[in-house]
Amino acid sequence: MEEIKSALRELLVDTLRLPIAPAQIGENDLITQLGIDSIGLMEIITQVENKFHIIVEEDDLSPSLVNSLDTFSAYVKAKQRAAAVKQ
Amino acid sequence: MNTDSALVRTFLRTAQIYPEGIFLDGEQSYTYRSAAEQITKLAHQFHSAANGSPVVIHGLNTSTWVFSFLAARAAGLVVIPFSPETTTEQWHELGETVGPFYVFDATHGIGTLTNPAGKRRHFPERAGFCLPTSGSTGVPRLALRSDESLLIEGERYLHGFGFAPADRILVALPLCHAFVLGLALGGALVSGCTLYLTPRFVPRVAQRLLREGVASIVPLVPASARLLCAAFRDGGAQPQNLQHIVIGAGPVSPELERHVVDRLGRVPARNYGSSETGATLGTIGQVVPDGVTGSALPGVEAAIMGDERPGSLFIRVTAPFLGYVSPTAIDASRVSPDGWYSTGDFATQDANGWITVTGRLGDGLRRGGRFIQPAEVERALKNHPEVTDVVVVGRRDAYGEDIVEAHIETATTRLTIEHVRRHAAQYLESYKLPTVWHFYEHFPRTSGGKPDRSRFIRSASPTKLYESEKSKEE
Numbered sequence: 001m002e003e004i005k006s007a008l009r010e011l012l013v014d015t016l017r018l019p020i021a022p023a024q025i026g027e028n029d030l031i032t033q034l035g036i037d038s039i040g041l042m043e044i045i046t047q048v049e050n051k052f053h054i055i056v057e058e059d060d061l062s063p064s065l066v067n068s069l070d071t072f073s074a075y076v077k078a079k080q081r082a083a084a085v086k087q
Numbered sequence: 088m089n090t091d092s093a094l095v096r097t098f099l100r101t102a103q104i105y106p107e108g109i110f111l112d113g114e115q116s117y118t119y120r121s122a123a124e125q126i127t128k129l130a131h132q133f134h135s136a137a138n139g140s141p142v143v144i145h146g147l148n149t150s151t152w153v154f155s156f157l158a159a160r161a162a163g164l165v166v167i168p169f170s171p172e173t174t175t176e177q178w179h180e181l182g183e184t185v186g187p188f189y190v191f192d193a194t195h196g197i198g199t200l201t202n203p204a205g206k207r208r209h210f211p212e213r214a215g216f217c218l219p220t221s222g223s224t225g226v227p228r229l230a231l232r233s234d235e236s237l238l239i240e241g242e243r244y245l246h247g248f249g250f251a252p253a254d255r256i257l258v259a260l261p262l263c264h265a266f267v268l269g270l271a272l273g274g275a276l277v278s279g280c281t282l283y284l285t286p287r288f289v290p291r292v293a294q295r296l297l298r299e300g301v302a303s304i305v306p307l308v309p310a311s312a313r314l315l316c317a318a319f320r321d322g323g324a325q326p327q328n329l330q331h332i333v334i335g336a337g338p339v340s341p342e343l344e345r346h347v348v349d350r351l352g353r354v355p356a357r358n359y360g361s362s363e364t365g366a367t368l369g370t371i372g373q374v375v376p377d378g379v380t381g382s383a384l385p386g387v388e389a390a391i392m393g394d395e396r397p398g399s400l401f402i403r404v405t406a407p408f409l410g411y412v413s414p415t416a417i418d419a420s421r422v423s424p425d426g427w428y429s430t431g432d433f434a435t436q437d438a439n440g441w442i443t444v445t446g447r448l449g450d451g452l453r454r455g456g457r458f459i460q461p462a463e464v465e466r467a468l469k470n471h472p473e474v475t476d477v478v479v480v481g482r483r484d485a486y487g488e489d490i491v492e493a494h495i496e497t498a499t500t501r502l503t504i505e506h507v508r509r510h511a512a513q514y515l516e517s518y519k520l521p522t523v524w525h526f527y528e529h530f531p532r533t534s535g536g537k538p539d540r541s542r543f544i545r546s547a548s549p550t551k552l553y554e555s556e557k558s559k560e561e
Contacts, residue, residue, distance in 0.1 A: 019491075019522040024512065035518035037172050038261060039310045042288055046314055058289060063172065 004073040007051065015047045016040060031067045041066060054079035092160040093234035094215065097276045099123065105279045108252055111150045112301075113284040122154065129158030136198055137189035139207065141165040141217070143181070145173060146194035147286035148262050153272065155191050156216075156262075160234065164189075166216040167229065168263035177219070184208070184229060184414055194286075208414070217412055218265050220362035228411040230363045235406040239386060240365035241273030246385040247371055248331055248356070250278035250304070257302035259288040260311060265362040266335035270306045273365070280304075290318040297351075300327030309337040312347060312355065319350035326351055331372055333358050338444070341377045357381050359444060363408040363421070364428055368442055379441040380434070389442060390427070397433035397445045404428075452481035452489040459491060459519050467514035468493060468521075473502045476530055478538045479521065493521035494543050496530045 009022035016034055018025075026033060036044065044066055045056050054076065056065075066072050090096050102110075102119035110122045117125065133142055133155075142159035144166060146152055159166045167181070167188070178201075181188060186205035191198040215234035244250050258271045275282050283301050285292055288311050296302065297315075307315065312334050319325070332351055334343075335358030347355045353372060359380045360366035368389060369381035383389040386405060391398040403426045410419030422428050433445045452459040461479035468477045476496035481489035495507060504524045511520055531539045 016518065017522075018517050019508070019520045020512070020517045024517065031172070032174065033516050035516060038170070038287060039308060039314075042290065042314055043310060046290060046317065058292070061287065061289065 001073050001077060004052075004076050005069050008048070008069060008072055008076070011047050011051060012044065015043050025069075027069050029067065030069070031063050036063065036066060048076065052076050052080060054083060090161075091163060092215065093238060094276060095126075095157060095161045097238055098126075098157055101276060101279045105252055108279055109281045110275065111153060111282050111284060112255065113150070114286075115150055117150055119279075122150075125150070125154045126158045126161060129154050130161035132198065133159050133162040133164055133189065133191075136200060137162065137164055138187070138200060138203075139164070140187040140189050140200065141167050141185050141208075141210070143167045143169050143188050143190045143201075144193050145169040145171060145190070145263070146192050147171065148258055148284045149193055149286065150284065151196055152193035152262055153282065153284070155193050156272065159191075160215060165210050165214050165231075168216070168218065168268065170219075170261055170263045181229075184412055208412070210412075211409060211417065214409060218268075218362035220265070230361075231409040231412050231417060232363075232365075233406050233409060236365060236404070236408065237269060237273045238277055239404065239406050240269040241275070241277040243366060243384040243386055244270055244274040245277050247369070248304070248333075250274050250280050252279035254278065254280035254303045254330070255283050255301060256280060257283050257285070257293065257296060257305040259285045259293050260306060260308060261287075264308075264336065266308070266358065266360060266366065267306055269360070269365040270304075270333060270335070270358075274304075288314075290314040294318040297326035297329060298324050300329075302326075303328050303330040304333065305329065305331070306333045306335060306358075307355075309334060309339065309343060312339075312343060316343075316346040316350045329353060331356055333369075335360065335366065335369075338378075338380065361430065364402050364404055364430075367402045367404065368444075375441060376437075378443050379437075380444045382440050382442060391434050391436055391442070397435045400430045400432045400434035400442070400444065401427045402430055447481050447489070452491060459489070461491075464491060464493065464511070464515060464519055464521065467511045468495065468507055470514075471502075471507055471510045473497050473499050474507065476538060478530070478540055478543050480540070480543050482523070490523055491519065491521040492523040492525070492543075494525045494527065494530070494538075496527050496538075498528070502526065 009025045012025055013022045041063060049056055065075060102123050106120040107118050109116060110119045111117045142164045144152060144155050156166055182202040182205060186208045187202045189198055189200050213233040214231055217229040217231050220228055220230045256271050260267045262268055271282055293315055332347060332353050332355040334355045339355055339357050344355060354374055356370050356372040357380060358366050358369040367384060367387045369384055388403040390401045392401055393399050407422050407426055407428060410417035432447060434442050435445060436442050464479045465477045468474055474495055474497055478494040480492050482492050508520060531542045533539050
């Protein structure tokens, strides 16, 4: 899970073009801390889908998905597992 | 239905001419006639439940969102569209500014009267709706506009692009966004065209719908245009039936324009405006020189004031905004007695009349839709013990977004970027931190002793201690 979190941190910095190191991204309240709006959310989701080879369902699209690194990484991990089982 | 509202009158007139025309499409479809029935029902609800208070609409793009906007107007109530990302602080500030307000969750169709004991705010007779804005200062405010201003904005698209009843606008970006509201709702009301609504912007959904040919017009912001172009990179078919791609709320870089032409098959129209004025400058999808913002849209006057170039951009429109709402007054001082509104932007104009917005005149930076107040960043940096003075300005990056650029005056060469950045991070959210840093022994100053900000904004090179590292975008 830590590996996914670390990858998510890097992805957030790159996607949002943040002037900080990935390690400086906290665990929670990312919407406010990083200034993520609806378009920023879609930019992040698109990059996550490409990087982790998963599909984020429309029903799951919500700011709460990305607001906490724990929630976000757990979702990515679950999606990866589901994709692996399908194969 | 109460027809004091020009928006409602226009809607009803369009519904009379095209009763079976499709007003809204997407998850559900409504003709103008059936939409009028829904609006009437909601108007009764607002009339009895809102008790004269303004109606805040929030939620995803749904038919209920559109109905509630028109229903609130039909009930004679001022409408305040709020984005789904509204913070607790913004809700609180709203209560202090407008007193009681009725919150309508358009996603779930639930309404609540909030702050009922607050002091009721009286709005001028012509007040139609308020749009949250940071203006040029970066300080959040409510810009009050009349119904007529939205209709006139719609007419700019009607006359500039030729919106017609057969047109269908794909509305995937939030309707609470000033650019989308003006183009989509304003445009539909005056032209009789259809709004195809999706709850939110999802690139692959928009891609599918455009390939199916559901829309002839699609408003985008630069970030969503990039995402859509990336979705079309799959090598499949280009959009069908698409006539106009209109990119607003941010500049169109040459690279973005190339991607849009390659993947979506059309030169995008550029669009510039504000919550206060609606769309005012733009193009209609013709090829124009790189960096150009556009020319004045039909019915808009634009002027660049001041002796230096770039100068200060002023706009004059019919039905200018009524002012900023505060708890005790409506502040209309940004509009001169003869109707000129100061945009807060620098601009130039070439021999062919093309206007190019080159930067912000004063405060208020915008990056990815987030507003950053330079004064807040300056305060955070200035309380570092080795910093004697600070100026923070914005500069455009390759994507056309503002980069936060900090100019630091310090007597010591020991001060590093890492020192000041780490210091500022204690006080600022990450996205507000400067990306570009310059250090000086002595700032250029005015005769009054203040930093000469124009030297930093206009890219002059005062004596520097050392150049900083720059962001990877530059």
